[in-house]
Amino acid sequence: MSLPHAVLTSLLEKATSGYDLARRFDKSIGYFWHATHQQIYRELARMEAAGWIAAFVPPDAGKTRKKHYRVLPAGRQELARWALEPTAPMDLRDAFTVKLRADAVLDEIDLVPELERHLALHQAQLAHYQRIEAQDFPPGQPLPRAQAIQHLILKRGMLYEQAQIAWGREMLVLLGDQNT
């Protein structure tokens, strides 16, 4: 149960609206914690009820319904509490690997197109990360602590994609060889 904590973190980085948070969960924080806009609205309502966050009308609201949220001391405290509590490493639910095992046992399906599709997606994601790195972390400068952490998180994403790509190519050779 870390969605509320991911939202708190995101709000601390920048107080904003549910709509905007939802878009942030399609990039940035969403790269390692996925959530839909409905989950976010629900969680915001709960956290407001719990006194962790409070809504306010932003200066640029005009006549819109827009609401921003800021983190209250109780929310900050809860985030710190949770951060120190041990949590399990992420458990994986990777459909493609299931498919591979299905292929190994069925021996009658061609996963090459799907693998190629995934390879392309991983390459696109890697390229995306590299663009972010070029923009936000120009080389040669020593970074303050917070920035250095953000940079290493980004690097982890890149490592992950690179590993997926390297492995995927090996797998492609194996699947291709035996198909022809």
Place this chain on the structure above:
Amino acid sequence: MSLPHAVLTSLLEKATSGYDLARRFDKSIGYFWHATHQQIYRELARMEAAGWIAAFVPPDAGKTRKKHYRVLPAGRQELARWALEPTAPMDLRDAFTVKLRADAVLDEIDLVPELERHLALHQAQLAHYQRIEAQDFPPGQPLPRAQAIQHLILKRGMLYEQAQIAWGREMLVLLGDQNT
């Protein structure tokens, strides 16, 4: 929605009971598709109702309640259908990365112990994979297709753990440096 397909795959690899499947989901197939025993029993009931699998009393049942399941043609067909359908790459929900970002913004918590704990877990998992490799895939022999796929899947798990470990050590240096 790939849990039923993971179960079908596992049953094709070896027809067995819900209890045994649950244990298999704590290792083997569970390394990349996690599920609890309640999910498995529920899914078995559904798939039996759908005509994808059928229960039978195994020869060694004695007076126990033990039931085994085998995959029916409809189940095999469904698995093949699903395997060819495009599915999204796994989306990540990694609590530790959320904690790191929380640390970056709160700047008042010490994640070193939690990181060390995770590092130890990744090292243990890697060692476990290496034992499996030594046992099941002795070097130097060309493997049949199905085995070669299984081996590459295992290698992917090892790559993943190695990447986590290498990255974790870098992160440890960063967090440690700035704590002292």
Place this chain on the structure above:
DNA sequence: TGCTCCATGTAACACGTTACATGATTGC
């Protein structure tokens, strides 16, 4: 007798997904 493991489940609840609803603002 009491303990652990085998084996299958029910129930309740929390979390995640999909579909739909509503209305205001911005740009063409």
Place this chain on the structure above:
DNA sequence: GCAATCATGTAACGTGTTACATGGAGCA
């Protein structure tokens, strides 16, 4: 005027988690 985007939500449903229940088998 119309379409796209901003912005917030409701409802229904499906999946995943936690707690508990039940009873047999094997063993000290």
